[in-house]
Amino acid sequence: MRTTTVGDVTLLLPDLDPEDLDQVSDLSDGDVRDGLVDGVSxxxxxxxxQSIRGCRITGADLGEVSWEAGALYGCEIAGTDLSGATFTGISIERCSVTGTRFTGTRFIDVRLKDVLFDSCRFDYATLNRVSVAGSVAFTNCTLGHGSWSSCRLSGVALRSCDLSDLELESCRLDGADLRGSRLHHLRTPLDNLHGVVLGEDQLSDLTRLAVETLRIVVQAEV
Structure with missing residues (x-):
């Protein structure tokens, strides 16, 4: 395992050696362990x-997969298509996910712990009752036009992400680090942003959001 730090968040992530992994091409009915999953569909x-543990998944097509009540543990995922997939009641722990597409993906009752999403696309994705049980970070991710509801994401890092037209409803983000992220057109009641961490350069976006949310009329003095 290796550690990496995003802002004030330290994550424990896998450090897999492809030479120690067995090539996997077929998805069996049992758990998948210590596998190299490269370019499969x-x-x-x-x-x-089912559980997938200690695997390196690269360039795979897992679009529209439906996964219920399992675990993804100690895995590295890169350049993989998970668009249109549905994850329900699974646990994702100690995983590194880079350059992966989650367009239109649904996460329902998913638990995250020590997970890094880097340069991933979550546009039009839905997160419902997603919770963090440890360090979680999104860096350089596109989250636009998504919908997050009833999520418990206290302390999560959302660094340098595009949050344009992301809709938040009944979410808890206290302590979340949003520095460097684009807040323009973020769609949320202000109480969903209670206790978040912002940079000074984001205050204008926050002011604009407050004006729009509170329907404040700004007029020039006569």
Whole structure:
């Protein structure tokens, strides 16, 4: 395992050696462990109560996968398509995810711990009742036009992300680090931003959001 730091968040992540992994091409009914999953297509597969552990997944097509009540643990995922997938009641822990597409993906009752999402696309993704149980960071991710509801994301790092037209409803983000992220057109009641950390350069976006949310009329003096 290795550690990395994003802002004030320190994450414990896997450090896999491809030479120690066995090539995996087929998705069996059992758990997948210590596998090298390169360029496979498991599009539309149905997974229930399965675990994927200690695997490196690169260039794979996992679009429209449906995964319920399982675990993703100690994995590295890079350049993979997970668009249109549905994750329900799974745990994602000690994982590094880079350059991966989650367009239109749905996360329902998902638990995150020590997970780094770097340069990923979550546009039009839905997060419902997602919670963090440890360090979690999103860096350089596109989160636009998504919908997050009833999520518990205290202390999460959302650094240098595009939050344009992201809709937040009944979310808890206290202590979340949003420095460097674009807040323009973020759609949320102000109480969802209670206790977040911003940079001085983001105050104009926050002011604009407050004016729009409170329907304040700004007029020139006569």
């Amino acid at each position: 498991w599009r539309g597969e149905q997974l229930a109560e």
